[in-house]
Amino acid sequence: xxxxxxxxxIKQGFxxxxxxxxxxxxxxxxxxxxxxxxxxxxxxxxNVQSIVKTAQEVVSVEVLFDEGISQERIEEIGELIDxxxxxSSKNFISADEAWESFKEEYLGExxxxxxxxxxxxxxxxxxxxxDVSMQPALVSYLEGLEGVRTVNRSExxxxxxxxxxxxxxxVSIGIIVILFAVSIFLISNTVTxxxxxxxxxITIMKYIGATDFFVRSPFVIxxxxxxxxxxxxxxxxxxxxxxxxxxxxxxxxxxxxxxLSFVPVETIFAQxxxxxxxxxxGIGFLGSIVTVRKHxxx
Amino acid sequence: xxxxxxxxxxxxxSEARGRRRKNTSAGxxxxxxxxxxxxxxxxxxxxxxxxxxxxxxxxFVFIVGDSGSGKSTMIKLxxxxxxxxxxxxxxxxxxxxxxxxxxxxxxxRNLGIVFxxxxxxxxxxxxxxxxxxxxxxxxSSKEIKRNVPSILATVGLAGKYKAxxxxxxxxxxxxxxxxxxxxxRPSILLADExxxxxxxxxxxxIMKLLEQINENGTTVLVVTHNREIVNAMQKxxxxxxxxxxxxxxxxxGYIDDED
Numbered sequence: 001x002x003x004x005x006x007x008x009x010i011k012q013g014f015x016x017x018x019x020x021x022x023x024x025x026x027x028x029x030x031x032x033x034x035x036x037x038x039x040x041x042x043x044x045x046x047n048v049q050s051i052v053k054t055a056q057e058v059v060s061v062e063v064l065f066d067e068g069i070s071q072e073r074i075e076e077i078g079e080l081i082d083x084x085x086x087x088s089s090k091n092f093i094s095a096d097e098a099w100e101s102f103k104e105e106y107l108g109e110x111x112x113x114x115x116x117x118x119x120x121x122x123x124x125x126x127x128x129x130x131d132v133s134m135q136p137a138l139v140s141y142l143e144g145l146e147g148v149r150t151v152n153r154s155e156x157x158x159x160x161x162x163x164x165x166x167x168x169x170x171v172s173i174g175i176i177v178i179l180f181a182v183s184i185f186l187i188s189n190t191v192t193x194x195x196x197x198x199x200x201x202i203t204i205m206k207y208i209g210a211t212d213f214f215v216r217s218p219f220v221i222x223x224x225x226x227x228x229x230x231x232x233x234x235x236x237x238x239x240x241x242x243x244x245x246x247x248x249x250x251x252x253x254x255x256x257x258x259x260l261s262f263v264p265v266e267t268i269f270a271q272x273x274x275x276x277x278x279x280x281x282g283i284g285f286l287g288s289i290v291t292v293r294k295h296x297x298x
Numbered sequence: 299x300x301x302x303x304x305x306x307x308x309x310x311x312s313e314a315r316g317r318r319r320k321n322t323s324a325g326x327x328x329x330x331x332x333x334x335x336x337x338x339x340x341x342x343x344x345x346x347x348x349x350x351x352x353x354x355x356x357x358f359v360f361i362v363g364d365s366g367s368g369k370s371t372m373i374k375l376x377x378x379x380x381x382x383x384x385x386x387x388x389x390x391x392x393x394x395x396x397x398x399x400x401x402x403x404x405x406x407r408n409l410g411i412v413f414x415x416x417x418x419x420x421x422x423x424x425x426x427x428x429x430x431x432x433x434x435x436x437x438s439s440k441e442i443k444r445n446v447p448s449i450l451a452t453v454g455l456a457g458k459y460k461a462x463x464x465x466x467x468x469x470x471x472x473x474x475x476x477x478x479x480x481x482x483r484p485s486i487l488l489a490d491e492x493x494x495x496x497x498x499x500x501x502x503x504i505m506k507l508l509e510q511i512n513e514n515g516t517t518v519l520v521v522t523h524n525r526e527i528v529n530a531m532q533k534x535x536x537x538x539x540x541x542x543x544x545x546x547x548x549x550x551g552y553i554d555d556e557d
Binding site for chain 2: 002004005008200201203204205206207208209210211212214
């Protein structure tokens with residue numbers, strides 16, 4: 001392709017956009033809305049994941065041992081725990097440590113009345129997981145070990161966190177798929193109108209001997225431009241409002257701050273920007289190429 | 299059919315491009331050959347019924363006939379807008395019954411076409427309307443700048459290159475359309491009722507222009523209703539009626555319909 005032809009095609013693509021301003025605007029708005037929602041869900045998802053990850057670090061499994069268990073067996077159990085892939089870390093809490101922290105937390109000066117450690121059999125391992133969803137498997141494994149008396153766990157926390165993760169993912173995928181279908185439909189409509197507006201020009205082009213490619217490409221360029229503009233607008237909006245929303249949440253719910261760890265906007269955009277642009281341009285390309293193939297049988 | 303394969307010596311431009319074509323027509327200088335061509339649409343009577351026609355390179359031919367005679371169908375077949383139901387069409391060595399879809403644009407670049415309703419792009423000026431034809435076949439901007447003014451001078455519109463179509467008279471608009479058809483230096487010029495929307499004075503001027511184009515070597519086919527012009531110009535006249543050729547005369551006249 002000649003360079004002059006390339007520029008001519010690009011120019012015609014722009015002319016197409018301006019020639020049916022309102023339809024182009026409608027398409028840009030729809031793609032913009034889609035990608036705005038996509039960006040929103042993506043930001044929320046990434047943050048929820050980050051929060052869940054932090055929460056996972058807090059949710060632990062506690063292993064208590066049989067009475068009179070030997071120190072060797074406790075160490076053996078410790079080694080077995082370390083071998084599990086879902087375990088991120090474990091702490092050994094001796095009976096004395098358990099009593100000390102209990103005293104501090106609940107008894108204060110009244111603890112002086114105790115001469116012996118009432119929690120003599122309360123030595124334990126505190127285990128932290130990589131992935132909360134793996135908790136049930138680990139628990140049943142631990143319960144099967146010799147010398148283990150009980151395994152304490154926070155089943156509800158684990159189930160909720162796993163559930164939230166999955167729910168957000170499914171809902172976002174569902175909504176985004178629907179919105180993308182709508183976008184493709186609207187782009188296709190815009191291009192169809194563009195084609196009908198230029199019907200006469202296309203007929204003349206065909207008579208003069210324009211190739212299919214030459215006739216079609218301005219419309220595909222049009223679709224891709226609409227997609228690109230439709231991607232950049234919501235990205236800009238999300239960039240501006242992201243920090244404000246986080247600031248608002250932080251000031252309103254300052255008590256939750258220890259639990260909530262937000263991802264900086266730059267980290268979000270490192271992926272959101274290219275993904276949105278590719279999606280926008282991709283939708284534009286898809287919507288227009290399908291339409292052009294259908295309506296421009298040249 | 300007697301099939302001879304040889305390279306057609308075409309316009310200088312074609313040679314310059316180094317194009318080689320197979321010519322399957324009987325005579326070496328035949329540029330358009332229709333062999334027993336019929337075209338039937340899904341409904342109704344056939345539009346063309348066993349038409350055979352040979353046109354030589356450099357000829358000026360009128361095709362006349364009433365509406366429904368099959369003229370329009372013939373033009374569409376020659377442009378490869380339609381495919382014949384049966385028979386063979388060969389234009390400039392291209393077998394139009396067998397040509398591949400992606401070869402059609404290249405084939406059409408050798409044809410110039412002029413319509414009754416001019417079909418100019420209303421949002422572009424005269425220069426752009428003519429340059430458009432060159433852009434489509436991917437001529438460089440530099441060449442376009444050289445070719446367009448020269449062709450506008452040929453059709454007598456050198457001074458009006460900035461005008462929009464609506465600022466021009468019907469005759470001038472048709473000149474722009476002819477310039478657009480000629481700028482790519484076609485071997486054949488097809489004019490479908492070129493004077494249908496023009497007054498007698500402008501009609502004559504357009505016909506003189508077409509004659510001049512023909513004298514410069516382009517084969518010209520004119521489909522027309524214009525009795526006075528056909529009778530006055532004394533060119534080859536092919537008369538069609540109800541899908542068949544009823545007469546084909548060198549230096550002929552317009553045959554009146556007896557019905």
